[in-house]
């Protein structure tokens with residue numbers, strides 16, 4: 642029986658837990674005071690970070706949000722606990738990125754940034770060294786997924802696609818902290834200065850679609866991920882939890898815990 646930790650117990654965390662045999666893992670989830678979330682029998686809750694650190698989980702998965710990364714991940718790493726971070730957009734804050742790197746060194750614990758809702762990041766990492774590399778990332782979702790943003794801008798995408806945002810990955814991660822983590826994963830791979838980001842509400846979008854177009858001296862590439870939504874949260878791709886499970890499995894193998 643291995644003890645693993647979670648930060649948050651929402652859509653992604655629930656899917657991560659259900660991917661492991663219940664008799665092989667005891668999960669401890671750090672929740673907010675009074676969260677009242679129903680938990681499966683092999684998941685217990687704590688509301689303080691020191692209580693999570695106290696059970697010495699082999700690894701922790703953050704699936705709560707960018708604020709939770711800032712609040713908890715550095716201390717987990719300092720305590721020597723490897724951490725998988727879903728909310729990779731948190732690293733758009735250079736101060737936090739430096740704190741994570743320092744805590745990882747001090748504690749001797751890895752932090753893992755999974756590919757999340759997309760893939761192809763190995764290609765982007767390879768061309769990052771080329772000075773002429775340019776990458777365009779587009780998040781394309783049906784108008785229903787952007788209903789609040791369309792309403793507040795007084796826009797309707799019923800009759801055609803509307804670009805809600807165009808700018809840098811850092812601006813995107815800050816403006817859409819719960820939905821543009823994938824854009825920042827692209828930025829971390831290719832280098833933020835090489836990437837432009839677009840957010841499109843499109844009545845023809847088949848699902849949560851992520852498009853990456855890359856151009857450099859090494860050639861051109863285009864990736865398109867048409868993701869099925871998570872049943873509990875249509876703005877989150879079901880692929881994200883699968884990616885966290887894969888990253889966690891790899892981490893446990895590296896650390897010799899499986």
Ligand SMILES: NC(=O)C1=CN([C@@H]2O[C@H](COP(=O)(O)OP(=O)(O)OC[C@H]3O[C@@H](n4cnc5c(N)ncnc54)[C@H](OP(=O)(O)O)[C@@H]3O)[C@@H](O)[C@H]2O)C=CC1
Nearest residue numbers: 649650651652653673704705706709727728757758822877
């Ligand atoms: N890398 C990628 O490609 C992707 C990354 N993500 C990231 O994953 C996060 C989680 O996604 P998802 O599971 O769909 O979201 P949900 O809203 O379904 O779940 C988030 C959970 O985290 C809890 N939570 C939030 N803040 C804290 C905190 N400070 N301490 C403890 N618990 C907290 C929430 O609890 P409460 O009810 O108390 O608010 C909720 O239970 C997203 O916010 C996003 O940052 C998501 C999709 C793709």
Ligand SMILES: O=C([O-])CC(=O)C(=O)O
Nearest residue numbers: 758820821822823877878
């Ligand atoms: O799950 C998705 O499709 C993308 C997402 O929410 C994110 O990048 O934060």
